[in-house]
Amino acid sequence: MRENQKSNNIRAEEGKSDSQHSDKASSRQASNKNEGNNHYSKGFSSDDGLSKNLSKTIINRQVKEKESHIAKLTFDKESRFTKTILQSIPPESQITSAKFEGPNIALYTRNAGFSLTELTYHLSNLSKTMKKRFVIRTDPSIRMPEDGTRRTVAKLLPKDVLVSAVFCDDATGELILEVNKPDAVSPEIIIEIAKSTGWVAHTRLSPNLPSYIINTIHSTLKSSARERLIFLQELGARIFRNPLVEQSNVNSKGTLVKKVNTLEPPYIQKAQSQTKEVILFCLGGVKQVGRSCFIVVTPESKVMLDCGINPGENSGIDAYPRLDWFNFNFSDLDAVVISHAHIDHQGFLPSLYKYGYNGPIYCTEPTLPLMTLLQMDSIKISKANGTYLTYEVRDVNEVIKHCITLPYGKPTDISPDITITLNNAGHIIGSATVHLNISGVHNILYSGDYKYAKTQLLDSASSIYPRVETLITESTYGSSSDVMPDQSAVYSTFTQSINQTLVDGGKVLIPVPAVGRAQEIMLVIDKEMREGRLIETPIYIEGMISEASAIHMSYAHYLGYDVRRSVSQGTNPFESDYFTPIVGPSKREQVLGDGNPAIIMATSGMLEGGPSVEYFKEIAPSSKNKIVFVSYQINGTLGRRIVDGTLTEASMLDQAGKVKVVPVRCNSHKIDGFSGHSDFNQILSFVSRIRPKRVLVNHGEKSKSESIASTVYRKLKIRSGVPDNREIIKLR
Numbered sequence: 001m002r003e004n005q006k007s008n009n010i011r012a013e014e015g016k017s018d019s020q021h022s023d024k025a026s027s028r029q030a031s032n033k034n035e036g037n038n039h040y041s042k043g044f045s046s047d048d049g050l051s052k053n054l055s056k057t058i059i060n061r062q063v064k065e066k067e068s069h070i071a072k073l074t075f076d077k078e079s080r081f082t083k084t085i086l087q088s089i090p091p092e093s094q095i096t097s098a099k100f101e102g103p104n105i106a107l108y109t110r111n112a113g114f115s116l117t118e119l120t121y122h123l124s125n126l127s128k129t130m131k132k133r134f135v136i137r138t139d140p141s142i143r144m145p146e147d148g149t150r151r152t153v154a155k156l157l158p159k160d161v162l163v164s165a166v167f168c169d170d171a172t173g174e175l176i177l178e179v180n181k182p183d184a185v186s187p188e189i190i191i192e193i194a195k196s197t198g199w200v201a202h203t204r205l206s207p208n209l210p211s212y213i214i215n216t217i218h219s220t221l222k223s224s225a226r227e228r229l230i231f232l233q234e235l236g237a238r239i240f241r242n243p244l245v246e247q248s249n250v251n252s253k254g255t256l257v258k259k260v261n262t263l264e265p266p267y268i269q270k271a272q273s274q275t276k277e278v279i280l281f282c283l284g285g286v287k288q289v290g291r292s293c294f295i296v297v298t299p300e301s302k303v304m305l306d307c308g309i310n311p312g313e314n315s316g317i318d319a320y321p322r323l324d325w326f327n328f329n330f331s332d333l334d335a336v337v338i339s340h341a342h343i344d345h346q347g348f349l350p351s352l353y354k355y356g357y358n359g360p361i362y363c364t365e366p367t368l369p370l371m372t373l374l375q376m377d378s379i380k381i382s383k384a385n386g387t388y389l390t391y392e393v394r395d396v397n398e399v400i401k402h403c404i405t406l407p408y409g410k411p412t413d414i415s416p417d418i419t420i421t422l423n424n425a426g427h428i429i430g431s432a433t434v435h436l437n438i439s440g441v442h443n444i445l446y447s448g449d450y451k452y453a454k455t456q457l458l459d460s461a462s463s464i465y466p467r468v469e470t471l472i473t474e475s476t477y478g479s480s481s482d483v484m485p486d487q488s489a490v491y492s493t494f495t496q497s498i499n500q501t502l503v504d505g506g507k508v509l510i511p512v513p514a515v516g517r518a519q520e521i522m523l524v525i526d527k528e529m530r531e532g533r534l535i536e537t538p539i540y541i542e543g544m545i546s547e548a549s550a551i552h553m554s555y556a557h558y559l560g561y562d563v564r565r566s567v568s569q570g571t572n573p574f575e576s577d578y579f580t581p582i583v584g585p586s587k588r589e590q591v592l593g594d595g596n597p598a599i600i601m602a603t604s605g606m607l608e609g610g611p612s613v614e615y616f617k618e619i620a621p622s623s624k625n626k627i628v629f630v631s632y633q634i635n636g637t638l639g640r641r642i643v644d645g646t647l648t649e650a651s652m653l654d655q656a657g658k659v660k661v662v663p664v665r666c667n668s669h670k671i672d673g674f675s676g677h678s679d680f681n682q683i684l685s686f687v688s689r690i691r692p693k694r695v696l697v698n699h700g701e702k703s704k705s706e707s708i709a710s711t712v713y714r715k716l717k718i719r720s721g722v723p724d725n726r727e728i729i730k731l732r
């Protein structure tokens with residue numbers, strides 16, 4: 001895989017530099033994930049020979065059946081749209097067809113140069129009148145073969161731009177270029193590439209270490225290009241279907257009495273709006289942290305918000321969202337929206353495909369690779385521990401194929417009456433608050449996990465919304481005593497705590513969630529050591545941290561302003577001379593066996609599987625050592641029991657699978673200030689900034705959620721409440 005990537009390195013010729021790079025040229029581009037480098041790496045599926053041919057035949061047949069189904073479903077509406085569009089746009093654009101494609105209308109052009117420039121001005125007007133988003137695709141007939149594309153791109157790029165990987169997405173005609181200087185690839189170059197090759201390029205930063213997860217995603221996308229195109233077209237037909245309310249306005253002769261659309265007088269729209277009910281089903285993550293899941297139901301749509309598991313529960317009815325209770329047909333679901341990659345928000349997602357869901361997932365660009373990483377890791381851990389997991393690799397593949405990634409701030413129609421907008425939540429890279437505009441009559445803001453303050457890694461959660469009727473807020477740190485000290489005090493406590501153990505000759509274990517806190521802690525440790533406050537000592541890093549850091553680099557434009565700036569100056573903030581990555585158990589023994597002080601960062605963050613548990617077994621018995629917790633510890637996890645101080649020994653499996661008792665004599669220290677969650681005051685400032693009509697509190701232990709709800713009511717005079725799992729709330 002790496003050889004191929006090397007061979008893809010292209011040194012290109014001179015060109016202009018422009019910090020806007022591909023954004024302008026691609027601003028009309030749809031939201032598909034499809035980032036990429038090379039597609040040679042093997043996908044997850046390991047089918048071969050006969051079974052491969054057989055499954056190919058079956059897939060081809062299914063694809064053909066679906067194609068004719070879509071044709072029937074969309075013919076009238078699509079041809080109506082095509083006619084209107086073709087009449088109103090300049091013939092120079094050479095549009096060969098207009099098709100529904102996911103949340104957009106795709107226009108296929110034979111004149112990429114014109115369509116990516118002048119046509120976009122026409123489309124912005126058309127978009128306003130038709131209330132639809134357009135995306136320019138190149139007609140497949142003008143797309144150059146991949147080899148030729150690589151050579152041509154090499155000639156068009158500036159000399160100092162090195163390409164580490166190229167990914168051509170046949171489903172969309174998009175070309176992903178992983179380069180060392182994305183800012184140096186100007187919109188003019190992007191247009192030149194499109195004119196010369198027939199591919200619309202997007203750039204992304206090359207991580208120093210190639211990300212195997214991003215490679216895997218590309219190979220899965222590559223091998224499913226045709227299937228995905230069909231999926232997107234079918235989805236487009238579904239999103240743009242005639243609303244039920246509209247169809248009900250038909251008289252006994254079958255004639256449409258009044259057709260509701262945006263061009264009609266406001267009184268008609270009002271009449272329609274009165275019929276709009278909005279109902280919220282709480283399926284998990286209320287009065288608890290874990291298994292976050294809601295379903296919003298309107299007369300037209302059913303949309304799921306998050307689909308997590310509860311890491312503190314092993315299996316059964318308490319570990320997963322209560323989908324059994326909602327008792328719906330999975331195919332009725334219009335969409336699943338994932339706020340961020342942590343498993344308590346997406347850990348049940350692959351299982352949906354296993355049990356029959358076939359629709360889209362919407363999330364931000366970094367969320368897809370991060371959740372793929374965590375899902376693959378769960379499979380690995382369940383295999384290693386012999387524990388049950390509700391999904392397999394092929395279900396993770398389905399998540400990749402059905403994922404539609406959206407940038408922050410782009411309103412997107414996901415059903416006939418729901419438009420969503422994702423915005424920065426400041427919690428982990430790519431984390432989003434989800435704003436749902438339901439027919440313009442009710443707006444829900446689902447906060448997911450958010451930090452309403454700046455951190456080392458990220459900017460503060462955005463809080464500017466024109467209108468929110470219902471805010472669903474998390475309350476992880478919702479008790480009035482959950483007030484975090486300022487950042488410098490947190491760093492100083494952290495440094496002093498570690499120094500104390502190092503001076504005593506002990507080892508410090510920092511269990512970290514691979515995604516988010518690990519990167520934050522890496523930045524802090526590097527800074528504290530470089531500036532002489534933290535005693536210089538080896539820092540070992542094990543688990544998925546390196547891979548997660550590579551993904552952070554690839555999507556550095558999602559990080560906070562300060563980190564973005566240092567990345568654009570050529571620094572990789574996740575690399576430091578102090579860090580030593582550890583790969584495999586034999587190296588682990590060296591780290592533990594040398595008897596010298598050391599700092600060990602390892603996943604998982606709550607000591608629930610992964611290398612941190614292996615280190616725990618060796619670190620726990622000695623009173624010289626210390627475990628420093630830097631993230632929230634969910635009830636029921638080993639981490640939580642240590643933090644609560646209730647554990648004197650732990651029964652664990654050894655390498656041979658035998659139960660061994662580990663005495664817990666080491667020190668432990670929980671430091672809250674690193675959290676990616678808002679504290680009590682930050683939650684209240686967020687709520688008062690949003691000023692919703694109603695607040696529903698979730699994602700917190702019962703007392704913390706109740707504390708937020710009562711304070712919001714008392715101080716802000718906003719109606720508020722804490723629902724129960726399995727509660728139905730009529731929002732409108």
Ligand SMILES: [Zn+2]
Nearest residue numbers: 340342427449
């Ligand atoms: Zn989270």
